[in-house]
Amino acid sequence: MGAPALPLKENFPCPGARLELIIERGLQALLILTPLAFGTVHRWSQSLMEAAAFTLLGAMLLKRSLCGGSLRLPKKLLFIPLALFALLAVIQILPLPESLLAYISPETAQFHRTFAGANLSGPMTISVNPGATIEELLKFLAYAAVFFVTIDYCETTEHINRLLRTVVCMGAGLVVLAVAQKMTWNGRLYWFYPLGKNVPPNHNIWGPYINRNHFAGYMELAVPIALGCAIYMLSTINALSGSSFRKNIARVLSSRRFFQAGIFFLAALIMEAALFMTLSRGGFIGSAVSIAIFGALAYARRSLRKALWIIAAPAAVIIMIIFIGLLADTERRFMTAAPDQFARLDIWIDSLNIIKDYPFFGMGLGAFKNAFMSYQTKWSLIYFEHAESDYVELVTETGLVGLLIAALMTAAFFYPVLSAWRRQSGWYAKCIGAGGLSALSALFVHGFTDFNLRIPANALTFTVIAAATYAAVLTLASGTRGQAAARHKVPAATPAPAGMPAKKPIGRRRAALTALTVICTLGLVYLPVKGLLAEHYHAKAYNILDDKTTGQMDIKGVSKETLPDYAAAIRSLETAIALSPSRADYYKDLSSLQAMLAAQADAMESAGARIDGAGLSRPDSYKKAIAYMKEAIRMEPSNPDYHFSLGKLYAETGSSADLSDGEFKAALAAYPVNAPLRFAAAMHYLLGNRPEDAIKEARILAEIDDSYVIGDPEKRAFEMETNALGYRARLSQSFLAMAFEIVWRASNKDLTVVKAIIPAPDTHPQADDVFQIFLEAKGLDDR
Numbered sequence: 001m002g003a004p005a006l007p008l009k010e011n012f013p014c015p016g017a018r019l020e021l022i023i024e025r026g027l028q029a030l031l032i033l034t035p036l037a038f039g040t041v042h043r044w045s046q047s048l049m050e051a052a053a054f055t056l057l058g059a060m061l062l063k064r065s066l067c068g069g070s071l072r073l074p075k076k077l078l079f080i081p082l083a084l085f086a087l088l089a090v091i092q093i094l095p096l097p098e099s100l101l102a103y104i105s106p107e108t109a110q111f112h113r114t115f116a117g118a119n120l121s122g123p124m125t126i127s128v129n130p131g132a133t134i135e136e137l138l139k140f141l142a143y144a145a146v147f148f149v150t151i152d153y154c155e156t157t158e159h160i161n162r163l164l165r166t167v168v169c170m171g172a173g174l175v176v177l178a179v180a181q182k183m184t185w186n187g188r189l190y191w192f193y194p195l196g197k198n199v200p201p202n203h204n205i206w207g208p209y210i211n212r213n214h215f216a217g218y219m220e221l222a223v224p225i226a227l228g229c230a231i232y233m234l235s236t237i238n239a240l241s242g243s244s245f246r247k248n249i250a251r252v253l254s255s256r257r258f259f260q261a262g263i264f265f266l267a268a269l270i271m272e273a274a275l276f277m278t279l280s281r282g283g284f285i286g287s288a289v290s291i292a293i294f295g296a297l298a299y300a301r302r303s304l305r306k307a308l309w310i311i312a313a314p315a316a317v318i319i320m321i322i323f324i325g326l327l328a329d330t331e332r333r334f335m336t337a338a339p340d341q342f343a344r345l346d347i348w349i350d351s352l353n354i355i356k357d358y359p360f361f362g363m364g365l366g367a368f369k370n371a372f373m374s375y376q377t378k379w380s381l382i383y384f385e386h387a388e389s390d391y392v393e394l395v396t397e398t399g400l401v402g403l404l405i406a407a408l409m410t411a412a413f414f415y416p417v418l419s420a421w422r423r424q425s426g427w428y429a430k431c432i433g434a435g436g437l438s439a440l441s442a443l444f445v446h447g448f449t450d451f452n453l454r455i456p457a458n459a460l461t462f463t464v465i466a467a468a469t470y471a472a473v474l475t476l477a478s479g480t481r482g483q484a485a486a487r488h489k490v491p492a493a494t495p496a497p498a499g500m501p502a503k504k505p506i507g508r509r510r511a512a513l514t515a516l517t518v519i520c521t522l523g524l525v526y527l528p529v530k531g532l533l534a535e536h537y538h539a540k541a542y543n544i545l546d547d548k549t550t551g552q553m554d555i556k557g558v559s560k561e562t563l564p565d566y567a568a569a570i571r572s573l574e575t576a577i578a579l580s581p582s583r584a585d586y587y588k589d590l591s592s593l594q595a596m597l598a599a600q601a602d603a604m605e606s607a608g609a610r611i612d613g614a615g616l617s618r619p620d621s622y623k624k625a626i627a628y629m630k631e632a633i634r635m636e637p638s639n640p641d642y643h644f645s646l647g648k649l650y651a652e653t654g655s656s657a658d659l660s661d662g663e664f665k666a667a668l669a670a671y672p673v674n675a676p677l678r679f680a681a682a683m684h685y686l687l688g689n690r691p692e693d694a695i696k697e698a699r700i701l702a703e704i705d706d707s708y709v710i711g712d713p714e715k716r717a718f719e720m721e722t723n724a725l726g727y728r729a730r731l732s733q734s735f736l737a738m739a740f741e742i743v744w745r746a747s748n749k750d751l752t753v754v755k756a757i758i759p760a761p762d763t764h765p766q767a768d769d770v771f772q773i774f775l776e777a778k779g780l781d782d783r
Contacts, residue, residue, distance in 0.1 A: 012779060015063075015064050016066070016067040017066075018619065019062060019063040019066075022061050023056055023060060023149060024153065024159070024162065026056045026059070027149065027153065027163060027166075027464065028163070028166045029052070030052055030463060030464075030497070031094070031163070031166045031170055031464060034049055034457035035174060035207075035208060035210070035457040035458075036208050038189065038209070038426065038458070039209050039214055039456065040455075040456035040457045041455060041456065043531065043535070044532055044742050045456075045533065046135070046528075047529070047530065047531045047532035049139075049525070050139065050390055050528035050530075050531075051528040052528050053142035053145045053146050054141075054525045054527075054528070056146070056149045057148065057149055057521065057525070058518070060152050060153070061520075061521070061588035062517050062518065062521070063516060065517050067152050068093065070157065071152055072154075073148060073152065073662070074147075074148075074151055074474075075412075075474075077412045077416070077550065078413060081406075082409060084405045084408075084714065085398075085402065085406070085409065086137065086366075088139040088401060088402055088405060089133055089363070089365045089398075090287070091127065091134050092126040092127040092130075092362075093125050093127055093130045093134060094126075095124070095125060096125065097123055101123075101126065102126075104126070105358060105361055107357040107362065108124070108363070108768040111363075111638070112124045112125040112637055113672060114126070114637075114669065115533065115633075115637035115638045115643070115666055116769075120161055121593060126361050126364060127365065127366075127367055128362025128363045128364050128367050128371055128638060129367040129369075129370045129410050129584075129638075130582060130635070131582035131636070132365075132366035132370070133365045133367060134362065134582055135531075137365060137367055138531075140525060141241050141524075142460075143459060143460060143463045145458060145462050145524075146464060146712045147466065148466035148467075150163065150468060151467045151471050151475060151555040154472070154475070154476065154544075154771060155467055157428050157476065160432065160468050160471060160472055161229075163464055164432070164465075164468060166228075167222050167262065167465065168222055168267050169267075170222070171218060171219060171221075171271045172270055173227070174206075175221075175273075176220075177207045178206040180276065180637065181207060185202050188207070195210070203588055206278060206496075210567070212279070212280050212283075213278075213280045213283060213450045214450075214458060215278055215280075216278045216280035216287075216453035217286075217450065218445060219271045219272070219278075219283065219287070219441070220283060220290060220439065221439045221442065221458065221461050221462060221465060222267075222285050222439070222444075222461075223268050223272050223275070224270050224291070224292075224294050224436070224439040225269065225288065225435045225436065225465060226265070226288050226432075226435075227265075227291075227438075228265040228432050228433075228434055228436065229267065229431070229433020230261045230262075230265045231261075231431050231435075232259040232428060232431035232432065233258070233260045233261035233264065233306060234257070234258070234261045235428050236257060237255045237257050237306055240558040243761070247759055248594075255733075265654050274598070281449070282448075283446065285446070285449075286442040286443065288649040289442060290438040290439060290445070291438070291769075292432055293437065293438045293441050294435065296432050296481070297421075297434040299440065300588060304430060304431065311691060320662070328743060330562050343378075343379055343382065343388070344449060345730040346378045347372070347376075347388050347389075347480055348388075348392050349371035349373065350372065350375045350376055350377055350385070351375070351396050353375050353432050355395050355396060355399075359399055361398070361401055362396055362397045362401075362402055363397060364397060365397050367397055368385075368393050368396055370385055370637075370638045370639065371638065371669055372384055372387070372396070373638065373640065373671040374670050374671065374672065376672075377673060378621065378673065380463055380674060380675035381622065381702045381707050382756040383674075386451040386454055388451060389448055389450070389453050390448075390454065391403075393451060394715055413470070414437075416449035417433070417473050418473060419433075420473045420474050421433040421473050429472050429476065431474050431475075431593040432468070432472040433469060433472055435470025436472065438698065439462075440462065440465060440466055440469070443685070454509065463761040470474070473519060479660070481683075515550070528622060529578070530579045530671075533579050534575075534579035535576075535582035537572045537573070537575045538576045538589070540568040540569075540572045541568075541572040541589070542569070543591075544565050544572065545593075546567050555596075558596055558599075566593060568595075571593070573589060573593070574590070578588070584631075584632040584636040586626045587629070588628070588632040590628045591624075591627075591628035591632065591649075592625075592645070593627075594621045594624045594625035594628065595625040595645075595652075597621040598621035598625060599652070600621040600650075601617065602618050621654045622649065622652070626649050626650070626653070629642060629645055629646045629649060630637075638670040640666075640667040640668070640670040640671040640677055641667075643663045643670060643678065644677065644681070647662075647663030651688070652661060664684070666679060667681070672704075674704075675701060675705045678697055678735075682698045682739070686692035691760065692746075693745050695747065695753065695757075698740075698742040698746070698757060699743075699756075699757045701735055701736075701738070702735075702739040702757045702758070702767075705734060705735040705760050707735060708731050708734035708736060708766055710766065711762055728773060731770045732770075732773050734770060736767060737770050737773065737774055739757060740757070740771065740774045741774070743757055744778070751780065754771075755771070758771055
């Protein structure tokens with residue numbers, strides 16, 4: 001006879017309370033740190049966010065495997081679209097035979113053939129940038145993990161309150177940080193973090209966000225949550241039944257909950273005022289819609305109407321005062337046709353061609369920045385990384401299939417939540433449900449004209465609010481802490497009846513489940529951790545080569561003294577590639593270092609210097625540089641910089657002119673309206689003694705350059721009168737002026753050829769002015 005099974009508690013003490021504390025602190029840390037980390041838009045911060053999310057998922061599963069009890073998960077209907085969306089991303093990165101890909105998505109196969117060309121080898125993927133798709137898939141899985149963890153964690157109202165209070169406090173804290181930073185602006189985020197050259201001006205930077213629209217997006221999420229908490233506090237204040245109005249008012253004003261409601265109300269007003277001050281048009285509209293939805297939901301429940309009127313009246317007065325104070329700026333913001341407004345329309349129009357060519361599966365999740373360049377028709381100096389609309393970007397990247405799955409996901413969330421909310425009789429579910437649904441609606445509305453859901457900090461906050469709302473309305477335990485703690489109580493094993501063989505101790509099964517949980521968690525966490533390590537080695541390579549004698553990030557020149565540093569940097573980049581082999585920029589940077597070494601060896605040979613013992617080998621360095629650049633192109637076939645760099649490498653090594661020209665043509669086809677790229681190609685042909693090709697590229701450059709154009713005649717006249725020198729400098733430094741110079745040199749100073757490339761005045765009204773400035777600089781007269 002086997003020995004009786006031991007109680008599970010003796011085999012595996014349940015650390016449920018400790019694990020729950022880890023989950024709670026982890027969720028709060030994510031809500032606090034992701035906005036502070038510049039919105040978590042950098043790779044290192046995204047990797048940290050993903051690792052934390054998967055760790056919390058593992059802690060949740062470990063708690064259940066050790067302590068028993070069922071997981072508190074959303075309804076199964078919501079699992080289906082979540083799983084389908086992840087599956088779609090997986091399908092996009094699966095290597096497929098060319099024949100199969102040509103059948104599934106013929107335009108994608110043609111895309112790979114056009115831009116990968118001779119660099120194409122083996123199977124192809126639906127995604128035109130599989131590395132970016134992998135990164136976006138990991139982020140989606142991290143959001144899904146946080147969603148499940150939050151729902152499982154939110155067992156009581158206290159749990160939900162802790163998370164929602166964190167969101168509100170974080171929103172108010174961001175406002176204080178933003179205002180303090182603006183008042184003491186020194187050109188750096190947090191007063192110490194340097195900004196790049198292309199960062200927008202101070203009026204567009206709010207706290208850790210360098211885009212006011214994304215700061216406004218966070219406020220849109222936090223304001224309805226604060227209002228929901230405030231109206232809950234007011235709704236639960238018990239007045240003296242049958243007493244006079246004066247006594248009831250005194251009872252309300254002396255209540256602790258009234259003070260708490262006032263704190264939430266004040267936080268909401270502060271955040272709403274900051275949102276107005278950003279002058280974000282999408283933020284205005286999204287916030288207005290969310291507040292309207294909140295009011296409609298609260299008014300729909302008779303029990304909430306009194307509390308709604310208490311906060312609605314003072315809120316309307318204060319918001320009106322704020323609006324009047326900003327009326328002039330607001331009117332100018334909405335009535336003036338700003339360049340970014342036209343840019344959005346142009347992006348959406350050009351994106352329609354992507355949807356037309358890739359209607360079903362899109363071009364790959366996260367691949368918009370690669371796909372759009374070849375479809376862009378305007379704005380020759382602006383590189384668009386996003387579609388300025390969550391919905392347009394979703395369709396271009398995942399096609400109609402992805403849009404359908406996203407619609408099913410939205411319906412699977414909102415339909416049961418709204419249905420349950422209508423049936424709810426509890427104060428908490430009604431108030432928090434109204435606040436959460438309004439907050440989510442704000443970002444859905446703002447998503448038509450911006451990409452807040454592509455900012456990880458906002459997307460993660462959106463996810464936590466969605467999960468907390470789901471839990472408050474559908475899965476919230478009706479009990480208190482004691483009932484929640486009872487779920488972690490470990491049952492003792494029941495001894496086997498006499499004469500019957502004892503069952504295997506349940507602890508063994510639980511131990512196996514625990515081990516499996518730990519292994520799966522470590523596997524998930526390993527993915528972002530190795531990406532974080534890869535970024536570390538990538539940054540380390542440039543820190544090694546940074547010339548500390550200058551105040552900027554300058555690469556040391558190649559010499560015998562710096563060759564060990566180059567060798568160390570190359571080893572560091574090779575380690576980064578070994579950790580994350582799908583990141584094309586690592587290969588490109590490694591190719592650039594090898595090309596620098598090759599150029600130095602070439603210079604030493606030309607000077608008759610000995611290279612023996614110097615560690616330089618011109619043929620080997622060029623060979624490695626070309627191989628690495630080819631690999632970068634294989635990862636990102638439509639990256640114009642990669643093609644142009646490979647073309648220059650072919651030219652420098654004396655390879656076939658067809659190889660070099662093929663890469664230059666691929667670069668120009670990948671980004672046909674980019675003025676700097678056209679200028680670089682024209683200069684390459686000019687210096688390579690190919691005048692006809694230089695004139696051809698200069699003519700195209702003249703047509704696409706719109707950097708100097710001021711379309712509004714009144715604004716142009718005002719600029720000429722008030723800032724004549726600046727206006728002339730703008731025209732003389734334009735790419736059109738450079739195109740005139742290239743044609744002047746390529747045509748042996750033939751003014752007739754130069755005049756032939758002047759673009760039409762109806763599309764380029766200041767082109768003649770640029771030509772006259774060019775003539776003046778040459779001392780010529782066209783009369």
